[in-house]
Amino acid sequence: MDDGVRTIEIFGTDDMRFAVAEAGEGLATEGMSKGYMILTAIEAAPGEELRITLNTESMLPATAMSHNWALLALGTDTDGFARASITARDNGYISPDYADQVIAHTAMLGAGQTDTITFTVPSEPGEYDYICSFPGHYAGGMVGKLIVQ
Structure with a gap:
């Protein structure tokens, strides 16, 4: 899709990491996970349109x-x-108490599933957290930063 929106394809792995298949402009990576580069940060400009495609790669149910x-x-x-999100299974593990603090999120995806979202990067510069909210994954290190500058 060549509509001028930067697309980042991210893989969620069994060892609870966000990863990418290849390095790209504005992507910070560190180490490897299941044959992919571990994604630690995404750099973006204020107001930029971003498209995130998340793929879950797993051998587990x-x-x-x-x-x-x-x-x-x-x-x-x-x-x-x-x-709070640990108990929000019926809401895709996104706590309703924090819904107003979520800028964008994909669906909760099992093995082989993919979801794509498009959103506008916030206008305020700073480091925004992105996480996987499936129980235990944030604590296990499935987290990164969207660096807006």
């Missing part, structure tokens, strides 16, 4: 290993969001 990508507003209590 969805009840044991699913992933989403949730971008939180600047200043959100990320620990609190993750804790």
Whole structure:
């Protein structure tokens, strides 16, 4: 899709990491996970349109290993969001108490599933957390930063 929107394809892996198949402009990577480069940060300009495609690569059933990508507003209590979301299974593990602090998120995806979202990067510069809110994944390190500058 060549509509001028930057597209980032992210893989959620069984070892609870966000990863990419190849390095790209504005992507910070560190180490490897299941043959992919671990994604630690995405750099973007204020107001830029971003398209995120999340793919879950897993050998486990969805009840044991699913992933989403949730971008939180600047200043959100990320620990609190993750804790509250653990009990929000019926809402895709996105806590309704924090819904107003979620800028964008994919669906919760089991093995072989894909979801694509498009959103406008916030206008305020800063480091915004993105996490997987499936139980245990944030604590396990499935987190990164959207760096707006």
